[in-house]
Structure formats: structure tokens, C-alpha cells
Amino acid sequence: MKELTPDIYKRLHTAFGPQHWWPGDGPFEVMVGAILTQNTNWGNVEKAINNLKASGVLDPLSIYKMDNSTLSGLIRPAGYYNIKAERLKAFVGYFIKGYSGRVSKMKKRKTEVLRKELLDIKGIGPETADSILLYALKRPVFVIDAYTKRALSRHGIIVGKADYNEFQELFHLVLPEDVALFNEYHALFVRLGKEFCRPKPRCDGCPLYPLLPQELCHHVSPTGW
Numbered sequence: 761m762k763e764l765t766p767d768i769y770k771r772l773h774t775a776f777g778p779q780h781w782w783p784g785d786g787p788f789e790v791m792v793g794a795i796l797t798q799n800t801n802w803g804n805v806e807k808a809i810n811n812l813k814a815s816g817v818l819d820p821l822s823i824y825k826m827d828n829s830t831l832s833g834l835i836r837p838a839g840y841y842n843i844k845a846e847r848l849k850a851f852v853g854y855f856i857k858g859y860s861g862r863v864s865k866m867k868k869r870k871t872e873v874l875r876k877e878l879l880d881i882k883g884i885g886p887e888t889a890d891s892i893l894l895y896a897l898k899r900p901v902f903v904i905d906a907y908t909k910r911a912l913s914r915h916g917i918i919v920g921k922a923d924y925n926e927f928q929e930l931f932h933l934v935l936p937e938d939v940a941l942f943n944e945y946h947a948l949f950v951r952l953g954k955e956f957c958r959p960k961p962r963c964d965g966c967p968l969y970p971l972l973p974q975e976l977c978h979h980v981s982p983t984g985w
Contacts, residue, residue: 772948772949772952772967773944773948776948776951779947779951781895781943781944782794783806788818788863790896792823793809794896795844795851795884796808796809797838798844807837824849824853824861828842831845844883850883867897867898871893871899874893875890875901878892878893886924886928887904890902901928901942902935902942902945905949905950907949907950907952907953908953909927910957910959911949911968912927912930914957914961915972952966952968
């Protein structure tokens with residue numbers, strides 16, 4: 761992985777260019793988006809966020825005071841809306857009680873403390889917590905998602921049933937602590953996963969196909985598995 765990391769990033773960036781991710785008007789909207797994007801695509805999240813904006817309630821206090829059924833209705837496009845309403849309310853409760861709903865107060869805490877606090881909130885797992893840390897709070901924490909796991913596994917960079925932390929450590933060990941780099945690199949993996957490294961891969965034209973180890977080439981052809 762250490763010797764492949766710069767080449768992987770270079771190939772992805774050359775192929776796709778800057779991704780300008782994460783979309784969102786301000787840190788709080790990014791936090792909301794990180795929770796709503798669980799198990800759905802970003803297009804559906806945008807519809808839910810637009811509903812919150814149109815109703816004038818895309819702020820911590822409004823969501824905190826809102827009853828779950830009203831919130832569920834507004835975020836319905838994001839799917840699993842009853843569950844996500846509970847998760848969003850749990851997060852906002854933490855945000856208001858712990859930090860008065862102010863990102864500036866949250867930013868004064870150490871990354872490891874914030875990460876533990878976020879993971880203690882019901883319904884927030886490592887990917888969501890790290891998305892909040894990286895994209896909303898500008899902390900150098902590499903986000904691991906299904907796209908990244910799939911690409912690394914298929915290329916034999918990590919094998920077996922590695923957990924989230926093991927995947928993340930691959931990047932933390934070899935990359936400088938650079939928020940912009942982590943942001944761009946993660947976004948490039950998302951682009952790769954959507955266009956080429958799908959559940960049924962489309963290897964023809966994939967920028968990472970030339971890096972596929974020889975011992976794995978018999979499993980993959982340039983047009984798929």
C-alpha cells in the first residue's frame with residue numbers, strides 16, 4: 761500500500777480531476793447531510809435538505825424542538841426517514857447540550873475526543889463520525905466507505921475481513937495529515953466506485969486497472985470479472 765498510495769491518488773486525480781466535495785452550505789448542513797446520506801444517494805439527501813431549508817428549520821434549535829413525525833416527513837426523500845429522524849435528533853441533542861449548537865465551540869475539542877463522543881451517539885458509526893470530522897470540522901481523518909473498501913479489496917491491497925479501523929490505518933500511516941488531501945482522495949474513491957468499481961465492475965477504462973496485481977488479473981478482465 762505504501763508504494764501504491766501516491767500512484768493510486770495520481771491516477772484517480774488525473775482521470776477525474778478535482779471533485780469539490782462535500783456539498784453543503786456551512787458545517788451544520790454538512791453534519792446533517794452526513795447523517796441523512798446513510799444508505800441512500802446524495803440526490804435524495806439534497807431533496808431532504810431542501811425540504812428543511814424551505815421550511816426554515818435547517819438549524820440545530822429548530823430540529824431539536826421539532827417533533828419526530830414532522831421531521832420524518834421533511835426528510836422522507838432520504839429514506840429510512842423515521843430512523844434517520846431519531847438519529848438526527850440524537851445528534852442535535854448532543855450538539856446543543858454539549859456545544860450550545862455552535863461549531864466554533866466544537867472545534868476547540870481534540871479530534872479523538874470528538875470522535876469518541878460522536879460514536880457514542882445512537883446511530884452514528886465510524887463513517888458518519890469521520891465524515892463530520894473531516895468535512896464539517898476540517899480534521900485530518902480519512903473516511904472509509906463501501907467504495908474505498910471494494911477498490912482496495914479487489915486490488916489485493918487489504919485482504920480478509922478487515923474492519924473499518926484497519927482500512928483507515930492504511931491511509932493514516934502513509935499520508936500526511938492534510939485535510940484537503942483526505943477530502944479529495946475520499947471523493948475520488950467515491951467517483952471510482954460509482955463509475956467503474958461497481959458491485960459488478962466495469963474495468964474497461966478504469967484508471968486503476970493497470971495497477972491490478974498479476975496474480976489477480978485472471979479474476980478480472982478489462983471488461984469485468
